[in-house]
Amino acid sequence: MKKRIKIDRKKIIAILITILLILIIIYAGMIRKHIKIKQFAESNMQIYQNNEEQVFKIERIVLCSSANAIDLSEEKNLQNLSIYQYTDIAVYIENGEELSNKNTVKELYIDHIILEGTDEIGNKSLNYRNILDFGQKQEILEAKETNNINFNIVYTNQENETANYNDPTFFTDCSNPITLQYLNYNVANGYKMDEDKSVAFDGSILEEAGIVPEDINCKVKFRINIVNNEDEKYSCWINFQIPLDDIYEGTTMKAKTTNGNQYVFFRER
Numbered sequence: 001m002k003k004r005i006k007i008d009r010k011k012i013i014a015i016l017i018t019i020l021l022i023l024i025i026i027y028a029g030m031i032r033k034h035i036k037i038k039q040f041a042e043s044n045m046q047i048y049q050n051n052e053e054q055v056f057k058i059e060r061i062v063l064c065s066s067a068n069a070i071d072l073s074e075e076k077n078l079q080n081l082s083i084y085q086y087t088d089i090a091v092y093i094e095n096g097e098e099l100s101n102k103n104t105v106k107e108l109y110i111d112h113i114i115l116e117g118t119d120e121i122g123n124k125s126l127n128y129r130n131i132l133d134f135g136q137k138q139e140i141l142e143a144k145e146t147n148n149i150n151f152n153i154v155y156t157n158q159e160n161e162t163a164n165y166n167d168p169t170f171f172t173d174c175s176n177p178i179t180l181q182y183l184n185y186n187v188a189n190g191y192k193m194d195e196d197k198s199v200a201f202d203g204s205i206l207e208e209a210g211i212v213p214e215d216i217n218c219k220v221k222f223r224i225n226i227v228n229n230e231d232e233k234y235s236c237w238i239n240f241q242i243p244l245d246d247i248y249e250g251t252t253m254k255a256k257t258t259n260g261n262q263y264v265f266f267r268e269r
Contacts, residue, residue, distance in 0.1 A: 055103050056226055056234050058263035059094040062177070063087055064135040065243055066251040067203045069191070078193035083209055084122070084185045085216060087242050088134050090177040091224070104172045107227035108151040117218030122184040124218060128168040129181035135253070137201065178224065182242060187216055203247040213244035226265060234265035
């Protein structure tokens with residue numbers, strides 16, 4: 001006599017439900033992946049469309065490098081000098097010939113400041129530089145560390161007449177450069193000037209004090225951010241090596257004309 005095989009319907013139903021749930025999970029995962037791929041493609045297309053037109057770009061960068069010293073001796077006899085190296089930086093922005101809300105500036109700020117160099121010599125900083133003082137010597141008392149520089153925007157000639165250029169200032173039409181100063185303060189302390197020598201207070205004092213340019217090399221990196229008068233945000237990364245190869249000559253001026261997409265402002269929104 002043949003034995004009847006008992007079928008456990010509850011177990012079969014449970015297995016079928018488990019298989020169904022697995023299939024649903026797999027299908028849902030495929031749908032999510034498809035949606036993400038589609039969103040990514042649409043986002044890239046939007047980014048491409050937003051950046052078809054070059055609204056802002058870096059036209060050129062001018063660097064003026066030198067050195068100076070502060071006499072800390074009570075007698076002011078040059079027997080206790082604190083030496084610092086500095087580079088004034090001017091970044092010129094090209095924004096086209098005809099002005100509109102799209103290519104004029106509503107907000108301007110610098111962030112993500114990175115100074116890559118040895119930490120054993122000096123104290124490095126990057127700050128705003130008054131354009132009226134660009135390339136001139138000044139008595140610097142300390143290096144101020146900051147990671148953000150926010151600019152006041154000047155819209156009219158009347159505002160220009162009353163603007164305080166000791167504070168970060170920029171014209172809405174990009175007609176003035178962004179001016180900054182890299183400072184390496186205290187690269188030498190307690191330096192005594194030889195009475196029999198005449199030394200200029202410029203880059204040549206670094207050679208006299210035995211400071212090797214390679215020891216104070218630094219790469220400067222930062223991001224310039226612009227919000228135009230249509231509330232669109234653009235940004236551009238800047239990075240360069242502080243030019244010290246001929247710093248012993250005194251004060252040097254270098255200009256770099258920028259080409260390529262590296263110096264075109266990228267629209268983020």
